[in-house]
Amino acid sequence: MHEHGPFASGRCEVCHVTDATGNLAPPDLVLKQPDLCYQCHERKDAGKFVHGALSSFGCTDCHSPHESEQRFMLISPIRELCVNCHSAQGVNEAHPHSAVTMGMGCVRCHASHSSDYPALQRRDVTETCISCHRDFKEKLSNRALNVHAAMAQGCNACH
Numbered sequence: 001m002h003e004h005g006p007f008a009s010g011r012c013e014v015c016h017v018t019d020a021t022g023n024l025a026p027p028d029l030v031l032k033q034p035d036l037c038y039q040c041h042e043r044k045d046a047g048k049f050v051h052g053a054l055s056s057f058g059c060t061d062c063h064s065p066h067e068s069e070q071r072f073m074l075i076s077p078i079r080e081l082c083v084n085c086h087s088a089q090g091v092n093e094a095h096p097h098s099a100v101t102m103g104m105g106c107v108r109c110h111a112s113h114s115s116d117y118p119a120l121q122r123r124d125v126t127e128t129c130i131s132c133h134r135d136f137k138e139k140l141s142n143r144a145l146n147v148h149a150a151m152a153q154g155c156n157a158c159h
Contacts, residue, residue: 002073005040007066014040015065033058047114053085054113062112079105099132 006014015036017028029036034045037059045054053061062081063073074081082105099108109128110120121128130136 001067003067044113048116049120050114078107082106
């Protein structure tokens with residue numbers, strides 16, 4: 001079990017408002033999310049593209065504020081968590097993309113908080129693809145071999 005530090009140490013007042021006698025006044029928080037979380041945690045919204053859950057709802061849309069069985073205090077396993085809001089493209093297909101079915105799932109290619117690349121890609125989409133599909137790297141860098149016009153748009157133009 002993973003526990004949030006203030007919760008584990010019984011310091012609920014770090015996040016929750018208390019009344020004059022020191023009693024908690026749940027669910028009132030001392031600040032709104034994500035600013036509350038940024039008092040202790042590093043900012044996660046520095047990229048050009050910010051995950052909608054973070055910018056609209058706050059950290060607890062994906063992370064438990066108290067305790068969790070999941071790493072990073074996630075409210076459910078990463079693959080289940082992503083498809084709660086996002087389509088299961090690449091997951092529930094006849095031939096699922098191996099990047100999704102492997103241990104890290106969606107976050108192998110997509111950043112979970114923010115990114116400088118569209119669709120929260122961790123890097124340029126073609127660079128992301130060739131980080132696993134290494135056999136294409138030489139083909140893409142050699143103009144004589146690179147006759148597939150769609151490649152100018154990146155791998156995701158077709159795949």
